[in-house]
Amino acid sequence: xxxIVAERLTKTxxxxxxxxxxxxxxxxxxxxxxxxxxxxxxxxxxxxxxxxLGALDRPTHGRMVVAGTEVGSLDPRAAALFRGGTIGFIFQxxxxxxxxxxxxxxxxxxxxxxxxxxxxxxxxxxxLLEAVGLADQQDRYPDNLSGGQKQRIAVARxxxxxxxxxxxxxxxxNLDLANASTVIDTMRRMRDTLGTTFVFSTHDPRVVSEVExxxxxxxxxxxxxxxxxxxxx
Amino acid sequence: MTTIVKIALRNLVRYRRRSLLTASLIAIxxxxxxVFGASAGAFRSLxxxxxxxxxxxxxxxxxxxxxxSIDNLPLTMLLSPAEVAVVExxxxxxxxxxxxxxxxxxSGMFSNYTxxxxxxxxxxxxxxxxxxxxxxxSRIRQGAGTLHPGEILIPELLAxxxxxxxxxxxxxxxxxxxxxxxxxxxxxxxxxxxxxGPGGRDGYVHIDDATSLLRMDExxxxxIAVRLREFDRLNESAGAIRRALEEGRAAGAIGPTEVxxxxxxxxxxxxxxxxxxxxxxxxxxxxxLVLISVMNVMLMSVYERVREIGTIAAMGTMxxxxxxxxxxxxxxxxxxxxxxxxxVAAGAIxxxxxxxPTFDFGRETGLVLAPRLDLWQMLTVSxxxxxxxxxxxxxxxxxxxxxxxxxxxxxG
Ligand SMILES: Nc1ncnc2c1ncn2[C@@H]1O[C@H](COP(=O)(O)OP(=O)(O)OP(=O)(O)O)[C@@H](O)[C@H]1O
Ligand SMILES: [Mg+2]
Numbered sequence: 001x002x003x004i005v006a007e008r009l010t011k012t013x014x015x016x017x018x019x020x021x022x023x024x025x026x027x028x029x030x031x032x033x034x035x036x037x038x039x040x041x042x043x044x045x046x047x048x049x050x051x052x053l054g055a056l057d058r059p060t061h062g063r064m065v066v067a068g069t070e071v072g073s074l075d076p077r078a079a080a081l082f083r084g085g086t087i088g089f090i091f092q093x094x095x096x097x098x099x100x101x102x103x104x105x106x107x108x109x110x111x112x113x114x115x116x117x118x119x120x121x122x123x124x125x126x127x128l129l130e131a132v133g134l135a136d137q138q139d140r141y142p143d144n145l146s147g148g149q150k151q152r153i154a155v156a157r158x159x160x161x162x163x164x165x166x167x168x169x170x171x172x173x174n175l176d177l178a179n180a181s182t183v184i185d186t187m188r189r190m191r192d193t194l195g196t197t198f199v200f201s202t203h204d205p206r207v208v209s210e211v212e213x214x215x216x217x218x219x220x221x222x223x224x225x226x227x228x229x230x231x232x233x
Numbered sequence: 234m235t236t237i238v239k240i241a242l243r244n245l246v247r248y249r250r251r252s253l254l255t256a257s258l259i260a261i262x263x264x265x266x267x268v269f270g271a272s273a274g275a276f277r278s279l280x281x282x283x284x285x286x287x288x289x290x291x292x293x294x295x296x297x298x299x300x301x302s303i304d305n306l307p308l309t310m311l312l313s314p315a316e317v318a319v320v321e322x323x324x325x326x327x328x329x330x331x332x333x334x335x336x337x338x339x340s341g342m343f344s345n346y347t348x349x350x351x352x353x354x355x356x357x358x359x360x361x362x363x364x365x366x367x368x369x370x371s372r373i374r375q376g377a378g379t380l381h382p383g384e385i386l387i388p389e390l391l392a393x394x395x396x397x398x399x400x401x402x403x404x405x406x407x408x409x410x411x412x413x414x415x416x417x418x419x420x421x422x423x424x425x426x427x428x429x430g431p432g433g434r435d436g437y438v439h440i441d442d443a444t445s446l447l448r449m450d451e452x453x454x455x456x457i458a459v460r461l462r463e464f465d466r467l468n469e470s471a472g473a474i475r476r477a478l479e480e481g482r483a484a485g486a487i488g489p490t491e492v493x494x495x496x497x498x499x500x501x502x503x504x505x506x507x508x509x510x511x512x513x514x515x516x517x518x519x520x521x522l523v524l525i526s527v528m529n530v531m532l533m534s535v536y537e538r539v540r541e542i543g544t545i546a547a548m549g550t551m552x553x554x555x556x557x558x559x560x561x562x563x564x565x566x567x568x569x570x571x572x573x574x575x576x577v578a579a580g581a582i583x584x585x586x587x588x589x590p591t592f593d594f595g596r597e598t599g600l601v602l603a604p605r606l607d608l609w610q611m612l613t614v615s616x617x618x619x620x621x622x623x624x625x626x627x628x629x630x631x632x633x634x635x636x637x638x639x640x641x642x643x644x645g
Binding site: 111112 | 541548552
């Protein structure tokens with residue numbers, strides 16, 4: 001079953017009269033419950049692509065269906081609803097809310113986006129904190145967590161709403177190898193237990209080796225697609 | 234909602250110094266407006282009280298046109314006994330009327346047998362007059378201050394200028410409406426302190442002496458001063474009395490009359506208006522202060538938190554929720570300022586009352602300024618400040634809620 005079908009996606013930015021094709025005719029499909037990474041040099045269009053998939057931005061041409069929704073044409077309100085209900089986001093800089101504790105950060109989407117009732121909220125937040133191994137750190141504020149811990153909290157926050165798809169733009173770029181591996185590992189475990197699809201971007205070759213499915217972008221074009229048989233599922 | 238309040242509160246604590254600074258600024262403004270308002274209000278009502286309770290009464294009824302020519306104290310524009318009776322009935326019908334006093338005002342010559350000077354006099358019934366202007370008793374500087382027929386209360390300037398003291402006999406000479414001159418010998422029973430305003434230096438005689446001095450067959454009246462139970466309902470009462478008299482006129486019972494409140498009788502009214510205007514401009518200043526400082530701080534907050542805004546927007550937080558977060562933050566900032574300001578203002582007002590500063594106004598000395606802790610005024614000022622704080626937050630909050638998440642996330 002396919003979570004993402006992208007057909008001839010093109011994104012053109014125009015800046016001061018000069019137009020830049022950040023993505024050119026990119027087509028691909030991604031299956032449910034897969035762990036996929038987009039790699040490519042800086043400026044190759046990774047962020048642009050993830051923004052399109054996450055309904056944060058619209059393609060100039062082409063169409064895409066994400067989790068059964070034609071996302072290329074959503075208005076801002078519908079796009080926000082779609083993101084809140086279907087997508088989890090993980091950011092390079094973690095982007096936890098500094099005035100909320102680890103627990104409250106994970107709870108945030110259930111509280112202010114999905115408006116889930118209290119008992120269910122508590123149950124899910126606890127489960128996710130357990131799953132990322134940070135239940136004992138739940139009352140700490142982000143400032144008092146290490147980078148790796150922050151990103152695992154961010155993973156928990158992205159997953160707490162049970163999204164079909166998690167998008168992560170360079171989630172390990174600010175982490176050392178050990179922490180990067182833990183984060184990727186956590187994602188994989190979640191994929192295995194919840195069936196969530198993870199799509200992330202990276203330039204980090206160490207991370208790439210841990211992922212089954214790799215798409216290679218260059219200059220806005222999809223130039224390669226490999227399945228790494230050696231990686232354990 | 235509680236989460237939004239929690240986030241807003243923690244963000245205020247996060248930028249503690251800035252929040253406190255802004256809240257203090259608001260607090261100082263709130264305090265200034267409340268304390269100034271209360272003091273000005275106290276000053277105003279003190280002076281108005283002096284004016285109305287020592288001389289004018291709260292309102293006065295005359296034959297139409299009398300007030301315009303009051304400087305001459307004309308004897309040609311009086312209310313006849315029949316008219317007075319109608320007016321009295323109208324006044325007695327009104328529950329808010331506490332007392333009224335009929336006055337026959339005239340001017341004459343005052344002689345101590347060696348010198349003569351002009352004098353303005355009120356012929357009154359002393360009981361009526363005292364009930365209508367209770368502070369009259371406090372104006373007695375020397376003498377017993379009684380006003381039986383044959384007695385006269387004279388203003389202090391006259392007493393010192395003419396060397397007259399209580400117990401002395403003086404002569405009053407007056408010309409009546411028909412032009413005949415008449416005199417009466419009276420005993421000075423008291424010396425009256427002056428009050429600021431027209432009529433503040435007039436003397437008093439008994440109304441019976443006044444009618445006989447003016448050779449009136451029946452007692453006519455130049456003015457009826459009225460005291461109300463509720464001063465706050467002055468204009469309402471004046472209107473009601475005016476209507477009742479208008480009905481009397483329509484029925485042919487009385488001629489045209491006029492009803493003036495103290496505002497139309499005393500030049501202090503202009504000062505009172507100035508005081509009110511000053512208080513209003515202080516409030517306007519406060520509004521500007523709150524608007525600018527809250528808006529400034531909230532704009533800063535929005536700019537500092539662009540990435541956070543981008544994050545929550547990307548996750549699917551609705552613009553409405555983001556708007557709410559910032560509005561609540563601005564509101565809480567305003568609330569903090571208001572609470573501090575109210576507390577300090579209350580303290581300051583209590584302190585002023587404890588000290589009891591005195592001041593002089595015209596010839597009244599030793600008036601004690603006693604600002605009242607007016608809860609209603611506090612609530613109004615606080616409410617206005619909160620509204621303005623929200624108004625100042627609307628634009629920054631709107632900006633935050635409309636941010637494009639892609640742009641916001643790229644930022645910083
Ligand atoms: N808002 C924008 N306006 C104009 N040009 C843009 C905009 N966003 C991206 N670009 C351009 O589009 C191209 C792709 O950018 P993108 O950020 O997607 O690359 P990336 O692969 O994520 O790079 P990096 O590895 O540095 O994050 C680049 O040439 C970039 O300059
Ligand atoms: Mg990028």
